[in-house]
Amino acid sequence: MxxxxxxxxxxxxxxxxxxxxxxxxxxxxxxxxxxxxxxxxxxxxxxxxxxxxxxxxxxxxxxxxxxxxxxxxxxxxxxxxxAEYDLSEPTGDWRADLLALARQARALMIRHPWMPRLMSPVYGFSPNALRYLEYCMTCLEPVDLPAGTKMELVASLTGVVTFYVANEIASAERTRSLPWSEEQEFAARTAYLVSRISTGDYPHLAAAFAQSTGPVDMEAAFERALGRTLDGFVPS
Structure with missing residues (x-):
């Protein structure tokens, strides 16, 4: 029983x-x-x-x-x-409010690294989840979109944050398990990549990597991903 x-x-x-x-x-x-x-x-x-x-x-x-x-x-x-979200009164700048909320979500998932595995619509309508969604819809009040599209926007933004943080957590866990430093790992993989690109078999990748100025700024990449998600619904 x-x-x-x-x-x-x-x-x-x-x-x-x-x-x-x-x-x-x-x-x-x-x-x-x-x-x-x-x-x-x-x-x-x-x-x-x-x-x-x-x-x-x-x-x-x-x-x-x-x-x-x-x-x-x-x-x-x-x-x-x-319940850990700070759902303060929206400022009226819907984009800034949602970006701030997405950053909160990232910090929350990093504090609780098991969260990305449980991010599912199945758990999306609990009391605190409903308060969160209502807050998101309040932030989006100035936006001229159907309510259903606004919900899709919120879901897409949540998906981007969840995917990004899941990769961050997996990468950090893998790094901790390495028998050498992260810098050594990066150097070895970069050397291998250069050796493959230099064969001429990957001209498009070669062109792309030629524009690279060094390691990816993950903070900036996160912000770009958020911005592009919002732009997909409401071009800035």
């Missing part, structure tokens, strides 16, 4: 604890906070019903009274982290 519902349900429509009895010792906020702590420390794969129950001093089966499914636990985690 795991508290499985007889038909589909959303965790937010379910009482804090199924069944009768004394007032529950923990709320969803406590459970989400414990799961976030575990994921921040040991990664999302370390989050299990058994591990979170142990963190709270509960039996695993008791946790199912609060959270019927592991998927619900993930949704609680995403919602808890979504």
């Amino acid at each position: 795991t508290g499985r519902a007889a038909e589909p349900e959303v965790i937010w429509t379910r009482p804090e604890r199924a069944g009768r009895g004394p007032k529950p010792a923990y709320g969803r906020g406590d459970i989400a906070a414990a799961a976030v702590r575990v994921a921040d420390a040991d990664g999302i794969d370390a989050v299990s019903m058994r591990r979170i129950a142990g963190e709270l001093g509960l039996g695993t089966m008791s946790l199912y009274n609060y959270v019927p499914r592991k998927d619900d636990l993930y949704e609680l985690m995403v919602d808890a982290v979504s």
Whole structure:
């Protein structure tokens, strides 16, 4: 018995604890906070019903009274982290407001490096996620676009941030595992690339790399990606 519902349900429509009895010792906020702590420390794969129950001093089966499914636990985690956004009053400059929000999203995902793996529309309508989306739509109020297109803009911007941060995290993890320095790795790969380009087999790539002035400025690349995404919907 795991508290499985007889038909589909959303965790937010379910009482804090199924069944009768004394007032529950923990709320969803406590459970989400414990799961976030575990994921921040040991990664999302370390989050299990058994591990979170142990963190709270509960039996695993008791946790199912609060959270019927592991998927619900993930949704609680995403919602808890979504509360970290600073949703201050929009300035009226929709572009600046959305760019600032995208930068917040990047910082949030770097603080919680498991987040990109859970970024899914499935978890997109929790209480804090709804507040975030409403804020985005408020920022976009001055823009003359259909509401559906505005939602696509928000989704596209979120996708760019998620993809970018996922690559940042993967690259950082790989670098930490190298038996040599990042500079040595870069030098070795650059030497190999130059040797291949110099064969003449890749004229278009040769032309492109000839214009390169050095290592890519990842901060500037991130800003360009954000700007081009917004320009795709509303040319500046």
